[in-house]
Every structure is written in C-alpha cells, then in structure tokens.
Amino acid sequence: MRTAADWKEYLGESLAQAMLALKDNRQRTLMSIIGVAVGIAAVMSVGIVSQGGRQYIFSELESFGLKTLWVYRDRDQKNSLDLAREGSGITNEDYAALLTGGCCSTVARFSAVVYPMDWQASIKLGSLQVRANVEGVDTEYLNINNDQVSQGRPFSTEDIKRRQAVVLIGESVRKSLFNNHPLPVGKTLRIGETQFTVIGLLKEKRRDFLTSMGATQEFDVNNRVLIPYTLFQQMLGIQEIQTLQAEVLDQKKINPGIAEIQDFLSKQHRGRYKYRADSMLEWTQTANRIVYGITFIGVLAASVALFVGGIGIMNIMSTAVIERTREIGIRMAIGAKRKDILWQFLIEAALISLIGGLLGLLLGAGVLVILARWTGFPLQADAVLILLALLVAVGVGLASGFYPARRAAGMNPVDALRYE
Amino acid sequence: MAFSIPNFSSNKSNVRPIIQLEGVSKSYTIEHASIVALNEVSLTIYPGEFVAVTGASGSGKSTLMALIGCLDRPDTGDINLDGEPVGHINDERIATLRNRRIGFIFQSFNLIPRLTTLQNVELPMVYAGTPPLKRRRHAMIALQIVGMQQRAQHTPTQLSGGQQQRVAIARALVNNPDIILADEPTGSLDAGNVDEVMKLLSQLNKNGKTIVIVTHDMQVANYAQRTLYMRDGTIISDIRR
Numbered sequence: 001m002r003t004a005a006d007w008k009e010y011l012g013e014s015l016a017q018a019m020l021a022l023k024d025n026r027q028r029t030l031m032s033i034i035g036v037a038v039g040i041a042a043v044m045s046v047g048i049v050s051q052g053g054r055q056y057i058f059s060e061l062e063s064f065g066l067k068t069l070w071v072y073r074d075r076d077q078k079n080s081l082d083l084a085r086e087g088s089g090i091t092n093e094d095y096a097a098l099l100t101g102g103c104c105s106t107v108a109r110f111s112a113v114v115y116p117m118d119w120q121a122s123i124k125l126g127s128l129q130v131r132a133n134v135e136g137v138d139t140e141y142l143n144i145n146n147d148q149v150s151q152g153r154p155f156s157t158e159d160i161k162r163r164q165a166v167v168l169i170g171e172s173v174r175k176s177l178f179n180n181h182p183l184p185v186g187k188t189l190r191i192g193e194t195q196f197t198v199i200g201l202l203k204e205k206r207r208d209f210l211t212s213m214g215a216t217q218e219f220d221v222n223n224r225v226l227i228p229y230t231l232f233q234q235m236l237g238i239q240e241i242q243t244l245q246a247e248v249l250d251q252k253k254i255n256p257g258i259a260e261i262q263d264f265l266s267k268q269h270r271g272r273y274k275y276r277a278d279s280m281l282e283w284t285q286t287a288n289r290i291v292y293g294i295t296f297i298g299v300l301a302a303s304v305a306l307f308v309g310g311i312g313i314m315n316i317m318s319t320a321v322i323e324r325t326r327e328i329g330i331r332m333a334i335g336a337k338r339k340d341i342l343w344q345f346l347i348e349a350a351l352i353s354l355i356g357g358l359l360g361l362l363l364g365a366g367v368l369v370i371l372a373r374w375t376g377f378p379l380q381a382d383a384v385l386i387l388l389a390l391l392v393a394v395g396v397g398l399a400s401g402f403y404p405a406r407r408a409a410g411m412n413p414v415d416a417l418r419y420e
Numbered sequence: 421m422a423f424s425i426p427n428f429s430s431n432k433s434n435v436r437p438i439i440q441l442e443g444v445s446k447s448y449t450i451e452h453a454s455i456v457a458l459n460e461v462s463l464t465i466y467p468g469e470f471v472a473v474t475g476a477s478g479s480g481k482s483t484l485m486a487l488i489g490c491l492d493r494p495d496t497g498d499i500n501l502d503g504e505p506v507g508h509i510n511d512e513r514i515a516t517l518r519n520r521r522i523g524f525i526f527q528s529f530n531l532i533p534r535l536t537t538l539q540n541v542e543l544p545m546v547y548a549g550t551p552p553l554k555r556r557r558h559a560m561i562a563l564q565i566v567g568m569q570q571r572a573q574h575t576p577t578q579l580s581g582g583q584q585q586r587v588a589i590a591r592a593l594v595n596n597p598d599i600i601l602a603d604e605p606t607g608s609l610d611a612g613n614v615d616e617v618m619k620l621l622s623q624l625n626k627n628g629k630t631i632v633i634v635t636h637d638m639q640v641a642n643y644a645q646r647t648l649y650m651r652d653g654t655i656i657s658d659i660r661r
Contacts, residue, residue, distance in 0.1 A: 333518060334547065337547070338512070412492065
C-alpha cells in the first residue's frame, strides 16, 4: 500500500509533469486549460445565478405569501341568469361562520378584503391629493400577506370592531403625501369625506421581477392604504366582502384549501354563486420553470466548453503517452504495475484540468461581479459550489485522461522499451 | 551483503536453478512477416552464475533476455524463475517479480531524464512501497556501491555515459534482486568506462548475484564464467570456463 508521503510524491511528480506538458505543448495545453476554465466558470455562474435568481424571485413571491389564496365570486360565468344576480357572493354572515370554525381544516387564518369597484380612491392631505389603492381589511391581513409595519402599529381587533377611522399607509403614499415628514404616524388624512388617523406605515415591498413579468397588473403594492373593513363597508353602504383571503397551513394544502372554502361558500348560498380562487402556486411553478430554464441553458453551455477542454486534454495526454513510451517501458521494467502507470497519467490529466478549474473559478468570480452589478441580483458563491466546480474539473480531467492513461498502462514493456 | 556462492563446477542436481527455460519459442510479426526470434530454447542457470550471451544481431539474444526478465511472454515453452513458472502468470505478479527479483541494466542507461540521480535510484522502491526515509537510505547505499553518492542531486544529462550507467546499476541493485540482467551494458561506453562497469558487475557476481549479460563484445563476454553463443534463435554453444 502507498503511504501518504508516496501520494505526496506522486502528486508532486505529476504536477511537475503537468507543468512540463504545459511548457512543451504550450498552445494545445493552453487551449485545453482555457476550455476547462470557461466550462468551470460557466458551471459556477449557472450555479450561482440559478441559486441567487431563485432566492431573488422567491423572496418576491414570499411578499404575497406562498401559502396565501384569494377566493372571490366568478364573474366570468357564461350563464346570463347567474351573472344577473347581485352581490359578491360572500356575506358578513359567511365570514363570521368561517371565523368561528366549522370549515376548512387546512386553513390557518382568514381576512376579509373590501374594496370599491375601481380599487382606487383619492387620498387627501390638506391641498395634496393622490390616488391610491384602498383596501378594507381584517387583523389577520398583515400576517397573511407578509406585510410588516415599519412604524406605528397594526390594526387591533378593537379598531375593526368599533370601525375606527385609522389607516395604515404604503411607502409610495407616504412619499407622495408626507415627503418632508418621515414620521407620518398620528397625522390625519381624508379618504372620501372621512378623516383618518395614520397609525402605521407599511414596510416597502420589492416586486421588480413580478412586475416585469406582468404578474402585478399595474398594481403598485407600495401605493396602498389599509383601513378596517367594517368601516369601509359602512362607507360604501354594503354588507359583503369582495375577496376572502386565506392562508393555508402549508404550501401543499393550497388546492385542498381552495376546494374547502369553495364548497363551504357554495353550501352557504345553495349553489347560487360560483367562486374562483387564485394562489401563488402558478407563479411559483412559473418561477421554477424560469430558474430551471436558465440552469439548463447554462449547463448546456458549460458542457460544451468542458467537452472541448476535455478533448484537448485527451489530445495532450495522448501525445504525452506517445512521447514518453520509453519512460513507460523503463518504469514497467523496474516494477511499476499497470495501475501505477494508469494513475500516473490520470493524476497528470486531472491536475491539468484542475489548473483550468482554478482559472475558471477566477473567471467565474469576474463574471459574477459584472453580472451582480448589471442585474442587481445579490449573487454569492458558496463553498459547496466552489468545491463542486473543482470536482467537476477533476472529473473532466480523469474522464479525458482515462483513454490515454489506459493505453499507457496497456503497453507491452518490451515494445515500450524499444520505442525510439 | 553476505551470500554463499554455490559450487557449480559439477552437476547441480541438488541446487535449484534460478533461471530455467524449457522449449521456449517466440516469434514476432513485422509487416505481415513472421520472424522466429527464439526456436525451442532450453537453458538452465544456477544461482551465482555469470553468463554472457553473444551472437550476431538478430540471433535472438535480446529476445532471450526480455523473456528471462519477464518483459515479454513466450509463445510456447516454460520459464521458471527460482522454481516459479512465470510464462503465463498475471501482470501484477509479473510486475512484482520484476520489481523484487530482477535488476535491469540497458545499453542506453534508461534513466528518466527529469528525475535526479537519487530519484531514479529510488524509483524501484517507490513501486515496492518502501517508506520514504528507508528509500532515501537504501538509494544512498546503492549509489555508494557504484561510487556515485556525490552526484545524488544531478540529473542524468549532467552525467557522463559511464556515470549514467553506474547510476543505472545502482537502480538495478537497490531492491536487492537475485538476478541482474544487462543488455549490452557497455555498448554506449568508451573503453575506460567499459572496464569499470564490467569490474563492478564482476564484483556484484562475487557477492552472489546471478548475472546474465548480452553482448557482442568478446572482451566483455570474457568477464563471464559461461558464454552462450546464439544463432537464428537457438543456442549453438554453451561454454563454461
């Protein structure tokens, strides 16, 4: 058996050999190393971009809540009699029944969402006026939508019950109305004819990716004001809820949750209404497809580069084996086993490839710095990925060195010794 | 290195031959023509013998050497080294035999050019799995025997032909094999170095090594106690002095 010191010597000699190969067949070796380097850089970039992109996209999807669903009346029914029916199909009684249980084992929490027909309303502060999305919500709304209050406080159950004229405002609204007042809490503003006291500020949400995908339908999540749904119903003179928002216990329960709520509402109204539901499921699937698409293209590009590099290494090693035929004969004559010869050339090939791999890491790091700056994606390499890239490099070396190494190991010693 | 030198002046039925060939044939195919290199050769060599193999080029002496040295396999016939049949055993065992039992010396020295003298001499021990410190020690002893210890850190290209051949002899000795096979060891040397190398081989023989040397130089053959003459793949004379 070989000792660790032997392996060190083995590697040392192979490294020296690899350097010699570099010197002797400079162009060919360089091309192969570059091939491997490009491949490894591609592997690394793909890994990081798909990982970073995934995080980036999913953090946006999280801002809707991956376990969130929206249930509302289906108004696209073909049957004109059904369409003629008034109402949203979700009444306060339905909502109360939902909240007191008896339905929907998969659902963790509900929130009513009440909004006017065109969603938007004028918000006035003195002489300033902006259009913003107004939603009447319940206390659980913030939890369901992963909303955070960066200043002030969220709604209390008292606010809802007593129809308090209190409002939570989004970052865009704050900028429009309170630009010079970074602390709007306690200020009053008017929605329609009603005076509201600002009790809190909603933390800004980033939805660049989803907006660019057309997923947000011009709805600016930061241009939003929230008020108690009870008060909004009173202001609008209605007793119903436009959309029922719910959060299921876990992501796998989204479809069962939808079915449960739809069943419940249908029963409540004896099938008078049909309901639709949205969730982030479709978007997470789309996002996954995008990430996989990027990964696939990248892996393909990386494979091509690695293949080219591998062919180059095979070429160099084949030349080296022929040039060193006599040396192989000598080594066999003094007692090298076939596997000793095999390993000698395999290690050499792996080392050449590893040099390419290390260069590839530098190249990849450069590419990523540029990419990160260009896209604004938070791209980072982790140790696992770097290790993986180097393993791939060694693997390419071993694979492409295998054929030449096997040829070296298979030589007949007497013929090898006579080789001129 | 204390070896008892067996008495081989008479019939040695009580001593086991160290090299034994029985009806060994070998032919090569060169450009579709089959050339018989060895034709039914039988040969017995006892431990401690110093044998010279001579003959014209193409007479089969190098082939004989390659077969004894397990560098090649016979087409037919049996070869035994110290009682072990080696003609048809597996590659790994053959490599081990070459490593432990046989030391090779070649006409063109065959040192590996980018390794130092010391590394060249250590190489057989690397393949034997000898620990590094022991390796260094034994290599230095072997270099001392051939008088090359001062050149341990030189590379082959920095040495003269005679010096390179002495390093090659040190390499052949370092695993303490019983058999030294030398194929035209003086073929690339000038007269002064020939004498020196042959004296070294004679000394090794006196210390108990079995030596087989291929040469077409009769003066070199005269160092041996036994001379084989080959022609057309057969041994036509076998003379002991």
